[in-house]
Amino acid sequence: MLNKQISSNLQRRSKNTQEWITRQLSDPYVKAAKYHNFRCRSAFKLIQINEKYKIINPGNIVIDCGAAPGSWSQVAAVECNSNQKRNKMPIGTVIGIDLLNIFPIEGVTFLNQSDFTTSETQNKIINLLNGEKVDVVLSDMAPNASGIKSLDHEKLIEMAYNVLKFAVINSKVNSNCLIKFWAGGRLTEIENDMRRFYSNVKYIKPDASRSDSAEIYLLARFFKGIKKIV
Ligand SMILES: C[S@@+](CC[C@H](N)C(=O)[O-])C[C@H]1O[C@@H](n2cnc3c(N)ncnc32)[C@H](O)[C@@H]1O
Structure with a gap:
C-alpha cells in the first residue's frame, strides 16, 4: 500500500x-x-574516517569549516567530548562555521552566516580560541556547483588553500587536517603542499561517500609546526 x-x-x-x-x-x-539522529548522512563519512585514523580525541579543539546542517559537528562534539557526555574525560571545543544558519548543537559554537575564507571570520575564530591552538581542522566546505567540473574543482582548491593556510598558522604540532575536494588536475599540487607541513598525507574515500560522487578527502596528519621568524 x-x-x-x-x-x-x-x-x-x-x-x-x-x-x-x-x-x-x-x-x-x-x-x-x-x-541515530544525525542531521545528514555525511556524519558517517567522518565517523568512518575517525574510526580508522582517530583524528579527533577527547579534549581536542576542532574547527568545522562548512558545518551546515551540522552532522560533522555532532560527531566532533561526541568525539572530543565538547558535549561533556563522557565523565572524567577531557572536555574539548568545537567551532563550526557556515554561510548558512545552523540550529544549535550541545557543545558546539557556531559562526552562522559567515564566510570561512574571509579574514573577518578567521579573526572571530581566533578570538574564540583565546590564545589556544587547534588540534583538528575539518573542511567539508563545498561551493555552489556550477556544473562545469574544472571550474568547480578550481574553486574548491582555492577554498582548500585558505583552510590549509589557517590550519598551518593556528594548529598545534601533531594536529590533523581533513579537507574535501572534487577530483581534478590540481589535487597533486595541494597534496604536495600539505606534505610540506604534515608528516603523513593520504587520499581517503570513505564507504559512506557515494561511489558516483567526485568527492575525495585529503587527510593530513602530524603537523610538523612552523618556525617563527624573528
Ligand atoms: C556538504 S555541506 C557540509 C555538510 C556538513 N559537513 C555536515 O555534515 O552537516 C557544505 C557546506 O559548506 C558551506 N560553505 C560553502 N562555502 C563556504 C564558505 N566560504 N564559508 C563557510 N561555509 C561554506 C555550505 O554552505 C554548505 O553548508
Whole structure:
C-alpha cells in the first residue's frame, strides 16, 4: 500500500527528483542517519574516517569549516567530548562555521552566516580560541556547483588553500587536517603542499561517500609546526 502510494507520488515529480527520492529511500546511510539522529548522512563519512585514523580525541579543539546542517559537528562534539557526555574525560571545543544558519548543537559554537575564507571570520575564530591552538581542522566546505567540473574543482582548491593556510598558522604540532575536494588536475599540487607541513598525507574515500560522487578527502596528519621568524 505504502509502496504504491510512494510510486504514484514519484510519478508526479521531475526525473531528477524521482532519481533523488529513489536513491534516498534505498540509501542505508540515510536510514542510519535518521535512526541515530544525525542531521545528514555525511556524519558517517567522518565517523568512518575517525574510526580508522582517530583524528579527533577527547579534549581536542576542532574547527568545522562548512558545518551546515551540522552532522560533522555532532560527531566532533561526541568525539572530543565538547558535549561533556563522557565523565572524567577531557572536555574539548568545537567551532563550526557556515554561510548558512545552523540550529544549535550541545557543545558546539557556531559562526552562522559567515564566510570561512574571509579574514573577518578567521579573526572571530581566533578570538574564540583565546590564545589556544587547534588540534583538528575539518573542511567539508563545498561551493555552489556550477556544473562545469574544472571550474568547480578550481574553486574548491582555492577554498582548500585558505583552510590549509589557517590550519598551518593556528594548529598545534601533531594536529590533523581533513579537507574535501572534487577530483581534478590540481589535487597533486595541494597534496604536495600539505606534505610540506604534515608528516603523513593520504587520499581517503570513505564507504559512506557515494561511489558516483567526485568527492575525495585529503587527510593530513602530524603537523610538523612552523618556525617563527624573528
Ligand atoms: C556538504 S555541506 C557540509 C555538510 C556538513 N559537513 C555536515 O555534515 O552537516 C557544505 C557546506 O559548506 C558551506 N560553505 C560553502 N562555502 C563556504 C564558505 N566560504 N564559508 C563557510 N561555509 C561554506 C555550505 O554552505 C554548505 O553548508
